[in-house]
Amino acid sequence: MKTRCDRCSEPAVLFQRYSGRYLCAAHLAEDIISRVKRTIRAQGGLGRKNRFVLIPGGDAFILLVYLFGQITGMRPDTRVVILNTGGYVPELSVLTALLPPGVRVQVQDIPPEKTGEVIQAHQADRILSAESLEESAALVLGAILTGNSSSLVSPPVHHEYVHLFPLREIPEEEIDLLVSYYALPGAVQEKKEPSSARLLLDALVRKHPSVPFSVIRYADRLQNCMNQQQP
Numbered sequence: 001m002k003t004r005c006d007r008c009s010e011p012a013v014l015f016q017r018y019s020g021r022y023l024c025a026a027h028l029a030e031d032i033i034s035r036v037k038r039t040i041r042a043q044g045g046l047g048r049k050n051r052f053v054l055i056p057g058g059d060a061f062i063l064l065v066y067l068f069g070q071i072t073g074m075r076p077d078t079r080v081v082i083l084n085t086g087g088y089v090p091e092l093s094v095l096t097a098l099l100p101p102g103v104r105v106q107v108q109d110i111p112p113e114k115t116g117e118v119i120q121a122h123q124a125d126r127i128l129s130a131e132s133l134e135e136s137a138a139l140v141l142g143a144i145l146t147g148n149s150s151s152l153v154s155p156p157v158h159h160e161y162v163h164l165f166p167l168r169e170i171p172e173e174e175i176d177l178l179v180s181y182y183a184l185p186g187a188v189q190e191k192k193e194p195s196s197a198r199l200l201l202d203a204l205v206r207k208h209p210s211v212p213f214s215v216i217r218y219a220d221r222l223q224n225c226m227n228q229q230q231p
Helices: 026-043 061-072 090-099 112-119 133-144 173-183 198-207 211-229
Strands: 014-016 021-023 053-054 077-086 105-108 126-129 163-164
Touching: 014 026, 014 173, 021 026, 021 053, 026 163, 026 173, 053 061, 053 112, 053 163, 061 090, 061 126, 061 173, 077 112, 090 105, 133 173, 133 198, 133 211
Parallel strands: 053 077, 053 126, 077 105, 126 163
Antiparallel strands: 014 021
16 A cells, blocks of 8 residues: 655555545645635635634534635734634633634624624625535535525625635545644534434545545535526
8 A cells, every 4th residue: 555645755654535636735735725725715815804713613613714824824903703603612721722823813602583683784795604515415415405505595695794614625534634733722612423424424424534524515505596587
């Protein structure tokens, strides 16, 4: 079995089944950051404002915060608001340490239904969530299995903000490897029981590793059809 990276001579940490490549930790990190940037651009970019809202949730949130800091860099007067709607939120000191110096971070406790109001109050035009590839695909698959595909699409609505899902195409295994590579704090949340849709997705992935990508593309195509039908 091959143990070397396809892009250098370093030991491989992962065989990326859906791409057929062996990657070392450094080249896996480079690959993930490149794909995260591409996803952000496709979803509307980070905008020109320096106010951002991040929604905690999932084991990938710590990585989202770190990569957000790496991608935005030293953008002047950057302010980040972490919205706590009742779940686990890392300590403020942990979050601050993940971001470049000078970034101001605030954690605000709010009920979920007040999210839109808080975003407007902070004059942010970008909101970021940390859904992984599997989490995104399981939501789509669950809607299909329950006969609720209509929930996957919605009429275009004008918001003052754009909702970004930068990790939407990153598998959880790769997220875990990148957290380890950057020596980021691990998640301390209790693991939830997987849904029936997630169990089915995991079973399909064992034989067909590209299934999660196909599932989220299906949802994207439905939304595109909806958008094209609007006057």
